[in-house]
Amino acid sequence: MTKKVAVEDNLSTIKQALERKGYTVVSPKSKESVMACIVMGMDNNLMDIQNTITKAPVIDAAGMTPEQVISRIESLQ
Template sequence: MARIGVENGLTDVAEALRQQGHEVVELHNENDANGCDCCVVTGSESNVMGIMDTTTKNPILTAAGYTADELCQQVSQHINQQ
């Protein structure tokens, strides 16, 4: 399955993604996003840890306003498009 970066604090999202078989990487800084197929961040800051400044073609999803299940669906959609 895919390698998904998840910002620290999104435990429910990380667990749901693991249950779907994805490899989950905790995001502590922008370097942690390297090699991830997709990243999920809280959205509490406009540019969390500089991740949105990194040169990446992979999607960065904002968790604000979504349930863990909804985010898993979004991740699956983005992974299937790649």
């Protein structure tokens, strides 16, 4: 599977960390198939994300460092 992750626009630090690790970062609104969707706050636009990304797990990045988010994504593989 491609290392592609959807990340909310306001999470630039996490986006940069993922890109440094070799991940492709796309918008949650894209119709692309991703391995996970990273959001800030589980109720933040969750329904739109669920409608767009049906099979990818949603990870709430609230209170997590970029390294913790990457670790969580890598544990899904």
